[in-house]
Amino acid sequence: MGIGFAVLLLFAMTFGLAVLPLLPAIMEWRLPKDTSPLRVVRESEVDIRFLAHGFQAYVDSAFGALLADRRDPPRSLEDSLQDGTKYVVVGDGDLPLFSEAEQAGSVIDRLVLGRGDIRLPAGTTFLREIYAAGSVLGRERSIYRAVLAKDSIALGRESRSLRWVHAENTITAAEGCRLHGRVSADGLLVVHDGCGFERLHAPRIEFRELPGPLSSDTAERDAPTVVLRAEDLANVIEEEAGRWLVEKALDIPANVLVEADLVVAGHCRIGKGAQLAGSIKSHGDLTLADGVVIEGSAVAGLSLHIATGCRIHGPALAEREIFVGAGTVVGTELEPTSVSGNHLYIAPGALVHGTVWAHVEGRVCQVDVTAFADSATGPLA
Amino acid sequence: MAVRQRSTRISHPPAAESRPRARRETWYSRHSRTAAQALVVLQAWVVLLAVAISAPATEGVNRRSHPTERFRHVAAADLGHLNCEAALDEACAGLAPAQQAETPAGRFWLVTVLLYALYTVIFFVCVYIIRHYFFTLNRLFRTPRQPYVDIDTAEWPPVTVLIPAHNEELVIGEILEALVDSDYPRAKLTIVPINDRSADETCKRIQAFEAEYPDVVKPYHREDGKSGKAAALQDAMASVEADIALVFDADYVPGRGLVKQLVAPFFDPEVGAVMGRVVPHNTETNLLTRLLDLERAGGYQVDQQARMNMKLVPQYGGTVGGVRKRALMSVGGWREDALAEDTDATYRLLLAGWKTVYQNRSECYEQVPDTWEPRLNQIRRWAIGHNQAAARYARRLLTSTRTNALEKLDGLLLLGVYAMSPLLLIGWMLGIVLWYLGEAKPGLIVILLVTSYCTLGNFATFFEVAAAAHLDGSRERIRLVPFISLGFLVNLFAVSRATLGQILPRRRPEELLWHKTERNHNHNGVYNNNNNTHVQRKG
Known part of the structure; x- marks a missing residue:
């Protein structure tokens, strides 16, 4: 090995050593992978109804025709979408029919869609969303992932909602409910004693001890003199x-x-x-x-x-x-x-x-x- | 107030600041906390190592600094036996007496002054190191403080949105379109584009919007008066009826909910100004825009939010923000002779007991400079304006009765941030001068180099920017962080030059004109072929 080559090699190795830590930077500069601007929230994702509106759009697109078809509605219709999502469509006022395995485990891993009002069983965990073109009547100790009703929603005692609940009319949460995530009503929201919550929204949110009208004095008062x-x-x-x-x-x-x-x-x-x-x-x-x-x-x-x-x-x-x-x-x-x-x-x-x-x-x-x-x-x- | 009834605690997911974006699980995301802690420890070791190296070196040089001592040292090395005192005495005897006892008083004082100047520089550099780390660690390990972000329902007050515009034909349409699409109650919203003697089609574009939305868009045309953004704002402010005025530069595109988000903090009667987050939109253009994106992320996601968390002095940035009119007017309105009217307003409000609030979630896109010349002009402009504010308000802040000790400290450090570049250059020069004077302390120079590297050139900035990218959920772009050093060097000289220009006497007084960043396309990528916007500066 000549002295010239050795010197060159030394320089090359020194240069390589100096550049080595910069390789990731140079790679990202020359072959960029992450150049898009930071995503800015341009729409009102903070709107409490954002998730409910998104689900409503999904229901309309995927099940709109099915829910509107009232010619000869079956008591309960089961099927699955192309992506494998299982669902059950329930007639107005009916109890959805669940399989024996589902009833035994009290866990429902299907979308539940109602053409009108839905009555839901007690002590059941619903792993997928529930939608009702009318009202949802839940019973005690049930767990809901998300519920959307065109009319009203009643959650039984000690029930839980995990992500969101939205009703276009009234929501009533009975004693001891745990309302995680968002709960919103376009009309009245009643939350009873012992309930826990994160985020509530309604034109009128009443916190009640017992069923019955709220006795708050809402009259205007005279200003002190x-x-x-x-x-x-x-x-x-x-x-x-x-x-x-x-x-x-x-x-x-x-x-x-x-x-x-x-x-x-x-x-x-x-x-x-x-x-x-x-x-x-x-x-x-x-x-x-x-x-x-x-x-x-x-x-x-x-x-x-x-x-x-x-x-x-x-x-x-x-x-x-x-x-x-x-x-x-x-x-x-x-x-x-x-x-x-x-x-x-x-x-x-x-x-x-x-x-x-x-x-x-x-x-x-x-x-x-x-x-x-x-x-x-x-x-x- | 006690709670009588106890019930089971609800287990909630932790309040997360990070945006709801899909993030792939990576090694980095899993171990980021540990990595950050390791980085801090590593950097602490580097600084300690530098100090450790400096101590014996300093001691040795002190001893060797006298000519005779230096000669003894060299001779000893030549002789190969340091303890051979007899031989050394013999060799030293050959030196002239004048050489042996040559320490004139003037030189002693010169060296002493230079040394203390160097100590001072190192002290300030260390202070800024600590500041950087406080901010970054606060952001990494503390929950962000955002007390007003939840106000999504309220009786919204009337608000006026001011858009200063001077030759903005390319972008004015975009921002007006975005603002009229805002979800703010229409009856409470007034949009005032301030057309300040534009020579292009800006006026026509504004008039088109005025014709289409006469109840909302109410332009303000300026034909005379002082030039510049501050003067335009001050004039327009007189016609503003609402108590809250938001300000957007013309090249920004606010989202639908942004006006509400920026107005929300004004429900707090102590808030005098609000600042949102600026996010570069043209990141795909070149390396400069990508580096500026990282720099902005560090500045907002870490610096500003950390100040908000620690109740220090978040800065109103002149755009994507707003002021309470009666607060600003009570401290004199927009100051027309201020080159950085935003910094100026921040400090005047602070001195009067009004707070500035930073809202990290209130994000808005901007176009960052995509060539170096406008970038340098921008940074020079900021430096001059900031230094101007420092000269005006540093002493008043120190003696203020409306601010607490932490606000004073942070406010002063914020005012001095652009003074650090020339200070660092001075420190480097001092090191070189002292070295050639033969009285240098290489240990000190090592400390200076390491601390300046840690503070401004590398570690702290890297750490801050990397932390911001992590908090934003960015991944690959974090790899560009080493290139930030390039930006540091450019900034160092640009800011130093600007500061020097302020100190040196001018041939003629500076005239305030419109200072803006040159752009030749808008957010939709529409280009201007006969670009007639340019940065004007006289004096």
């Missing part, structure tokens, strides 16, 4: 652009009217019957005593405690928990809104118009508000 001024409070450090900036904690006395937005650096408590014409943000806990009215939104950096009989017109947000007492109304029929937090605890008797979203866990349960009812009644500063 005593108007609180910024100089009445010790911690207000700025009053500008319609906003009071408050350092540290703030206690707003009972039965006063505040005509500004409030931003509080610490915890904040609003006394009984007080009314806030704007919105409020508290970096700590935000506590509303009985009968507080907020015309705007209520935002808490930590927890949001809402006692009984409160009214919040705008969104109610907290980065940790939200407790909602009985008789509280969030949003209105004409102006629905959102309630969002990591954990939501809502007392039976509360009413929400719009969306309720628990990131981790939501539950309908008794909420003790007595510890907060009298804590914010101090005199004017």
Whole structure:
């Protein structure tokens, strides 16, 4: 081996060693495999009905003709699609016929499609979606992957929904249901005591203890006559652009009217019957005593405690928990809104118009508000 | 408030930030967490190793820095026996007395000053290393904070969308079409394209939309006044009736739900500005656009969201965002002499106690520069504007009573981010000068090289960009990360040049004009043959 060749070899090897770590980069540059732009959500995939609408489109395309054919409907029709998806079509008001194996295992691995109303058996797990051109009447302790009804849906006690449930009229979840994923109704959504949930949406969401009408007082109230001024409070450090900036904690006395937005650096408590014409943000806990009215939104950096009989017109947000007492109304029929937090605890008797979203866990349960009812009644500063 | 009734905890899937896209299971996806941790440990070792190397080297050079000591060292090496003191003394005796005791006071002070300058550079570089890692690790291991993203139902307030446009015939139609298709309640939405003395067909295209959607599209035509985006916004803002104004550059195409997403944070009365995420659309063009895509991912998915998570200072970026009108007006409106009116607004709002919110899910496509010249112009423009804001607000931020300590620290670091490039160049020059002065500490230079490599050229940026690509669910594009070094070098010199230009006296004052990125096609790939858009800059 000549000295020239050795030097060349040394250079080549050095170059190779230097370039070796860059090989994947060079390969991807010269022979690109991943050049498409990042997919941006351009349509409203966050729309709670997105999945239901997608399934409706699928049903219309794959089973539209079959479901519309009412000339001589059989009691129950079984078949499978070309892709192997098994389904059963049920006549109006009938119980679907399941095989002995399915009945024995209480597991149905078929799409269930109803030409009208469907009655479903108790204690059964439905691994595929259920669709009804009428209503779905479920019984206790059943598990549903997804349910779509053109009319109403009733989920029996201690049932579970795994992905989504949507009805064009009313949904009723009996005691002890676990509603994972999305549950939406175009009319009324009733969630009974002991239910767990993640994301609910309806023009009217009633949280009830017992079957029967909700007794929430939704009448408009007169505004308090005593108007609180910024100089009445010790911690207000700025009053500008319609906003009071408050350092540290703030206690707003009972039965006063505040005509500004409030931003509080610490915890904040609003006394009984007080009314806030704007919105409020508290970096700590935000506590509303009985009968507080907020015309705007209520935002808490930590927890949001809402006692009984409160009214919040705008969104109610907290980065940790939200407790909602009985008789509280969030949003209105004409102006629905959102309630969002990591954990939501809502007392039976509360009413929400719009969306309720628990990131981790939501539950309908008794909420003790007595510890907060009298804590914010101090005199004017 | 206590919960009386206990019930079984619902097992939910973890709240995932990653978008709902199909992701193939790969080794990387399975072991990304472990890999990230290993990477951090590896990088910590590299820095420690550099420090370890530097210590003995520094000590040795200190001892050898005196001419006599240096001679002794060389002679000892020649003689082959370091301990032969007698022979060394004999050899050193040959040196002139002047050479033996030559340490003039001036030189001592010069070296001391240069050394401390170098220490300062290294200190700042280390601070930015720590910052990078804090942000990246926060994004990898903490749940993203997005308190307003769930507001999908509300009584939406009136909103005005401002679109500053100067010779934007190619793209103005796309954004107007996208906005009129928005799912925001039509009665609450006003779209105001600001036609600022366009010499092309921009005006006609806007008028066509105005004729078709007279209730929504209400253009604002500027024929005089100061030039530039900030001036155009300030003028148009006077006619805005809504309290919330969103701003989009003309070459952006918002999705249907984007307006709602950007308005949602304003339900929080503390929020003064909102920023969404910018996503490059023309990634398939060439290597530059792909690198810019990675860079943007790092900047938004990691930097901005980490600031949001840690309640620091997310930055309003001038497009795909919005401001609360009464908040902005209470701090003086859009500042017409600001080259980076977005950064300027961010800091003025911050100083007045208004927060800027970043919404990572509020994504919008943009066209990134696909040639180097507009890219360099863009980065220079950003650097100048940012430095301008730094000069104006750094001291005020330090003494502000409306911001907490963490916001002050992050705000200052954000203001200083473009000062790091010239600082790094100065550090490198200091190292070379000290070396040739014979008083150099190679250990220090090693530290500087390693830290600058870790901070700006390589590890931290790699780590940040790779983390962003991972969070986005990208796969193969992550392999391009080593090429980011190329962009770093280009940025280093472009930013340093721009900063130098700000410091040096100018022959004539700079005139503010429209600064925009040159483009010759729109999102649908329609090209402009007689391209009359160009970056204007005087002064």
